[in-house]
Every structure is written in structure tokens, then in C-alpha cells.
Amino acid sequence: KISPKMLKFVVTLALASVASAELSCEDCSAIGNALSSEASSEAGIKGQIDFLLANGICTEAPAELQCETNFPGFWSAIATALFDGEDGWYAPANLCSDLCVKKTLMKTPSCDDCVERAYGSTTFMGDEEIQVQLISAFMEGGFCEQFGEDAALCATALELVIPAALNMFAAYDSQWAVDFCTNQMQCM
Secondary structure (H helix, E strand, C coil): CCCHHHHHHHHHHHHCCCCCCCCCHHHHHHHHHHHHHHHHCHHHHHHHHHHHHHCCCCCCCCHHHCHHHHHHHHHHHHHHHHCCCCCCCCCHHHHCCCCCCCCCCCCCCCHHHHHHHHHHHHHHHHCHHHHHHHHHHHHHCCHHHHHHHHHHHHHHHHHHHHHHHHHHHHHCCCHHHHHHHHHCCCCC
16 A cells, blocks of 8 residues: 555645646545546456556566566556555545645536546656655555565566556546546536
8 A cells, every 4th residue: 555645745746737726626526536436446457457568568577577477466456556546646635635725616627627637647647756756655655565475576566667657647648538527527
């Protein structure tokens, strides 16, 4: 599990420049809950694994990591922590911390605000400083302990997988955010 305090700091730092004056705390929280639910669901994690494998996540991995074989289980553990609904990347406490301090009067999120928040947060996954802080959060939170005698391999794998995966997510076309906001959030 990632340290909630560390992840909140990382995501808040990332969102500092994506703040929207029109999106309410409640709307942002609904977006965050839906994104967290989707990203941490079995289907969401399978989609992430398929995407990452298809885009060469294992290309640079050393042979001893047996990436093609071990990656699905390893990414499932990462994604479960990374996208946790209470403490994860899209959790309202992280995604909306800047908005929930102030209030707005809008009733329904605009599609532009929803896409900006969802996709904006995801593009910050490509920031190297944020990736380093996220790896530290996983390590300091004892994430690799769940792998027992393979904890050292886990640490090596985190240093390879986190930057590669987050860069792939950050570079992905924004159409997913438009589809998510239109279909899931029914934005206007």
C-alpha cells in the first residue's frame, strides 16, 4: 500500500496547474470515485495490462524479472494500490483536494472541466519527479513486502515499471477521458 500522505502530496502537486474554477467539489468527487472504480476494477486492470504489454512494457526488463510471465500479477498489485478509491491517484481526497476547499454553484460538471480534470491528472503521470516520488511512496509504504523473498526483485521492477507505465498512460490519446466524461459522468 502507498502512504496516503505521500500520494496526496504527489497528486496535489500534479493538479496544481489543472485547477478549474467551474468544477465543484461534489462533481470532482463523483469523477474521482468513478475513475477510481473503473481503474481498480478487474476489467480496468486487465485493460491496463493489455495496453501496457501491447506497448512494450517488458522490452527493457532484465531476463531475471521474467516480465511477460510476472507482469500481470505485479501490475495488478500496483494498480490496486495506485488507483485505490480512498488513497489512490484518482481518489477524491487526492484528485479534488484543491477544489474541495472552495465551493462553486454549478449543478452538473461541464465536459470540458471533467476532461480537463481526468486527462490532466493522467498527463501528470509522465512527470519524472512525480514518478520518483511515487516509487518512493511504494517503497516506503512497504509495497514489496507482499512479495516475500522476491522483495528485491520487486524494488527493481518498480523502478522499471512505474516510469514506463505512467509515461504510456500520460501519452495516451485524450479520447478515453472524453468518452469517460460523456458516458460515465453524463457531463454537459
